[in-house]
Amino acid sequence: MTSCTDKISLDQWYAIGAVQEMTAGSVYDTVLLEKHLSFAISASGIPQVWRRELGEDDTLPVQNLYGYVWTSLGEPLSQIFAIPEFFEPDRRNINAATIGVNVSAPRAIENFLDMGHFPYVHTDILGVEPHTEVKEYDVEISEENDEILATRCLFFQPMAAMASGGGAEVEYIYRVPHPFCSVLYKSSPLDVTRKDVIAVFLQPMDQEHIRAHMLLSVLDEDNNDRSLRLFQQTIFGQDKPILENQFPKRLPLDPRAETPIRADKSAITYRRWLSNKGVTYGVIPAAA
Numbered sequence: 001m002t003s004c005t006d007k008i009s010l011d012q013w014y015a016i017g018a019v020q021e022m023t024a025g026s027v028y029d030t031v032l033l034e035k036h037l038s039f040a041i042s043a044s045g046i047p048q049v050w051r052r053e054l055g056e057d058d059t060l061p062v063q064n065l066y067g068y069v070w071t072s073l074g075e076p077l078s079q080i081f082a083i084p085e086f087f088e089p090d091r092r093n094i095n096a097a098t099i100g101v102n103v104s105a106p107r108a109i110e111n112f113l114d115m116g117h118f119p120y121v122h123t124d125i126l127g128v129e130p131h132t133e134v135k136e137y138d139v140e141i142s143e144e145n146d147e148i149l150a151t152r153c154l155f156f157q158p159m160a161a162m163a164s165g166g167g168a169e170v171e172y173i174y175r176v177p178h179p180f181c182s183v184l185y186k187s188s189p190l191d192v193t194r195k196d197v198i199a200v201f202l203q204p205m206d207q208e209h210i211r212a213h214m215l216l217s218v219l220d221e222d223n224n225d226r227s228l229r230l231f232q233q234t235i236f237g238q239d240k241p242i243l244e245n246q247f248p249k250r251l252p253l254d255p256r257a258e259t260p261i262r263a264d265k266s267a268i269t270y271r272r273w274l275s276n277k278g279v280t281y282g283v284i285p286a287a288a
Helices: 105-112 225-244 262-277
Strands: 014-018 028-032 035-041 047-051 062-065 068-071 092-101 138-142 147-157 168-178 181-187 195-206 209-218
Touching: 014 028, 014 035, 014 092, 014 195, 014 209, 028 195, 035 068, 047 062, 047 068, 092 225, 105 181, 105 195, 105 209, 105 225, 105 262, 138 262, 147 262, 168 262, 209 225
Parallel strands: none
Antiparallel strands: 014 068, 028 035, 035 047, 062 068, 092 209, 138 147, 147 168, 168 181, 181 195, 195 209
C-alpha cells in the first residue's frame, strides 16, 4: 500500500527517466511518491517498470513518450497530455536536465509560472532592470481539456534562447495540463510563426523532494546539444536555491496564506485548480 493516499496524484502519469540517457538492458532505480521502483528499456525501445520491493512480477503501467519513460502507481488515463510540436521533423528534442530539488512539486510548478522573478534571478538572460513590469495577461481553466492556459504573456528578455541575436520582447504561453507538469511555449528567434517548447515533468519522490525532467523541443540548427543543455541548466541552477529556500516547502492552497500581486495571477489559478481537483500531495490544503 503506497503512503500517498491522494488518488488524483496516484492516478497521474509521471516521467521517471530520459530514454536517450538509458542503456538497453540496464536496470535503473528511482523513487516515486515514496515508493521504490526499478525500470529498464529494451533495445527496441520497449520500457518496463516494476515496484522494487515487490519483485519484477509487480509491473506498473508504462509508456515511452516525449523521450521519457512514464509510469503510474494508480489507474491513469490511457493517454498522456499532448505536445504535438514534439513530433515536428525539424525540431531538436533534448532532455536538457534531470535535477533533484528539495521542494514540493507544486512549489516548483508555481515558480515555473512566475515571470516576475526573471530580472532578479535570471539577470541579463531572461530579464534585466529596469524592464521589471509583468504586463497584464490572461489566464483560464479549460474545462474541456482540464488544464490551465495563460496567454498574452509578454516580457523583455536580453537573451531568451541560445539562438537569440539580442534583447527582445518575448511572448510566452503557459500550459499546466497535469498537477505536476507544465509546458511553456515561447517566441522562436528563428521563426516568428512558431514557438519553442520547454516542458517540465516533475517526479515527486516524496512531498518535499522532486526530480525535475526538463524537455526542450526547439528550432535551432546552429547550437549543439551540449550548448542547449548548458543554457537551460544555467537557468535551472539559478532557480534551484530559490526553490530550496521556499518556506513552507509545500504549497499553501488557502488564498489568504500568501499575499498575491498581479504577477501571481497564474499561481493563484493553479492553487485554485489543485484545490478544486482535490490534490493533497505536496500541498497544505485550504481549511474547510
